[in-house]
Amino acid sequence: MIEWIAELGQRWPDMWPVLWLGTLDTLYMVLWSTLFTILFGLPLGVLLVATDRGGLTPAPAVKAVLGTVVNIGRSLPFIVLMVAVLSLTRLITGTTLGPTAAIVPLSIGAIPFFARLVETSLREVDRGVVEASLAMGARRLTIVGKVLLPEALPGLIAGLVMTIVALISYSAMAGAIGGGGLGDIAIRYGYQRFDDYYLWATVVFLVLVVQAAQSVGDFLVRRVSHR
Amino acid sequence: MINAEGLRKVYRLKNREVVALDAVDLNVRQGEVYGVVGQSGAGKSTLLRCVNLLERPDAGRVVVDGADLTALSRPRLRAARHGIGMVHQHFALLSSRTVAANIAFPLEIAGVGAAQRRRRVAELLELVGLTDKAKAYPAQLSGGQKQRVGIARALAPNPKVLLSDEATSALDPQTTASILGLLRDLNRELGLTVLLITHEMDVIKQICDSAAIMENGSFTESGQVLELLETPGSLLARSLFPLPASSPPDTVTLTYTRQSDEPLMSQITREFDVDVNIIGGAVEEVAGHSVGRLNVRVTGPRRQAALDHLAGHGLIVEEVR
Numbered sequence A: 001m002i003e004w005i006a007e008l009g010q011r012w013p014d015m016w017p018v019l020w021l022g023t024l025d026t027l028y029m030v031l032w033s034t035l036f037t038i039l040f041g042l043p044l045g046v047l048l049v050a051t052d053r054g055g056l057t058p059a060p061a062v063k064a065v066l067g068t069v070v071n072i073g074r075s076l077p078f079i080v081l082m083v084a085v086l087s088l089t090r091l092i093t094g095t096t097l098g099p100t101a102a103i104v105p106l107s108i109g110a111i112p113f114f115a116r117l118v119e120t121s122l123r124e125v126d127r128g129v130v131e132a133s134l135a136m137g138a139r140r141l142t143i144v145g146k147v148l149l150p151e152a153l154p155g156l157i158a159g160l161v162m163t164i165v166a167l168i169s170y171s172a173m174a175g176a177i178g179g180g181g182l183g184d185i186a187i188r189y190g191y192q193r194f195d196d197y198y199l200w201a202t203v204v205f206l207v208l209v210v211q212a213a214q215s216v217g218d219f220l221v222r223r224v225s226h227r
Numbered sequence B: 001m002i003n004a005e006g007l008r009k010v011y012r013l014k015n016r017e018v019v020a021l022d023a024v025d026l027n028v029r030q031g032e033v034y035g036v037v038g039q040s041g042a043g044k045s046t047l048l049r050c051v052n053l054l055e056r057p058d059a060g061r062v063v064v065d066g067a068d069l070t071a072l073s074r075p076r077l078r079a080a081r082h083g084i085g086m087v088h089q090h091f092a093l094l095s096s097r098t099v100a101a102n103i104a105f106p107l108e109i110a111g112v113g114a115a116q117r118r119r120r121v122a123e124l125l126e127l128v129g130l131t132d133k134a135k136a137y138p139a140q141l142s143g144g145q146k147q148r149v150g151i152a153r154a155l156a157p158n159p160k161v162l163l164s165d166e167a168t169s170a171l172d173p174q175t176t177a178s179i180l181g182l183l184r185d186l187n188r189e190l191g192l193t194v195l196l197i198t199h200e201m202d203v204i205k206q207i208c209d210s211a212a213i214m215e216n217g218s219f220t221e222s223g224q225v226l227e228l229l230e231t232p233g234s235l236l237a238r239s240l241f242p243l244p245a246s247s248p249p250d251t252v253t254l255t256y257t258r259q260s261d262e263p264l265m266s267q268i269t270r271e272f273d274v275d276v277n278i279i280g281g282a283v284e285e286v287a288g289h290s291v292g293r294l295n296v297r298v299t300g301p302r303r304q305a306a307l308d309h310l311a312g313h314g315l316i317v318e319e320v321r
């Protein structure tokens, strides 16, 4: 045990820059894909609820199409999805390697996941409140912006945290096919060179990143919840 | 103020149809409190929701303050709804907004500027006695306080009509009384027309000028409360004044909606030589009048003449059974 720590102390100056850069790459991938996930997943989730029977703009056909698309996205294992969208990734980013390229499959994988979570949170908003707003003469877009989203905010944030945690785990998988980041390090040093120090260090770093995301999320949920 | 004609609403379920409203005519006069009572499932909520077109009737017209809502375009209907406040059984407050922001919400919808909103919200908080709760969230309020916020919110855009669906049925009796009192005051002071739904006869008794009894999607009785009380066989009268279920033969029910100065009972015993025995009864304040209803046993050979005498003096006389 003591030898182990001594060796870690010796090697740490070499390991640190690698791990730090890997963490930055992971954060880079996760943050950008989170941004795209919100950008597309939030409206998608709103549409899933609004087009429902008894929703703000019932449209069963639209609902069926969106639901199917989301289900297809949700049922593909991420590793398969990553390979399946390779050509799209190349089209958008010009490459299939590196953190920037990984943002494409990460976003595509997380959008349907987040959209379902958004849908669930919005469904929990009291129907009576929506009706009261209609009775006050509110437009439907106003109801989305001023009633549905604010009322569901704690659930939306909790859902976003789940999505981010999923993205962190996906991003490690993306590392496996050359996406960069902590996953990449774990594979290259830990798996291919049997270097346990790197393997365990990346595990600790990943846990820390997930823990940080969860704590910030929990704090925000408590802040915005007035129930 | 509210005129609905021939309202019909059918809900189509998978294997059957529910006729929630069937040829309902509703006439609520300007400045009155109108109550609709009825059993669960009678169609009361459906009726109320048809008045502001939350539910679109399958047939019939709804005219509120001179505007035929059924004929309005979507934007015009939204504008018309600013003039129709609604109070909900379960309050329907936004849990993410403070009390003040909840009251401001309909004003935001109506496009009122921030400064004016603030002024109006302060006024309303004062009106419902919740100034010190302006910054509280709904979850921190009692049921009665929540309903006061609901009422303040409904009143914010200065509506002419207030719709209330069981506004007090989630509240205890004391809080109910204070909320009803508030509605009554608003009706008197602001000239607000109130259409309320309830399943409690007491609510009708305490604050309604007019009432309707609803059953299976239609009105079985409707009109001014005092007139209904004077109508022989009125279900409303019977419900407002529950009388002993079983009575001896020759019993009549006497109803009077104004105080009589004449000693009618002693008159009939003297002039018609009948025996009068009071079985039971009550005197209550209804629509601001003191109304009495008595079950009285009248016996003697000239019984009919005695009863005619009472009827001639403005009493409603109904034979029991």
Ligand SMILES: Nc1ncnc2c1ncn2[C@@H]1O[C@H](COP(=O)(O)OP(=O)(O)OP(=O)(O)O)[C@@H](O)[C@H]1O
Residues within 6 Å of the ligand: B011, B012, B013, B018, B019, B020, B038, B039, B040, B041, B042, B043, B044, B045, B046, B047, B199
């Ligand atoms: N959205 C709906 N879909 C199907 N049926 C409905 C719907 N709303 C109401 N109904 C039916 O219409 C009838 C009248 O309902 P309504 O809610 O108006 O009754 P209510 O008099 O308000 O009853 P309560 O006192 O229980 O509130 C009931 O049989 C009810 O089941």
Ligand SMILES: [Mg+2]
Residues within 6 Å of the ligand: B044, B045, B046, B165
């Ligand atoms: Mg109801």
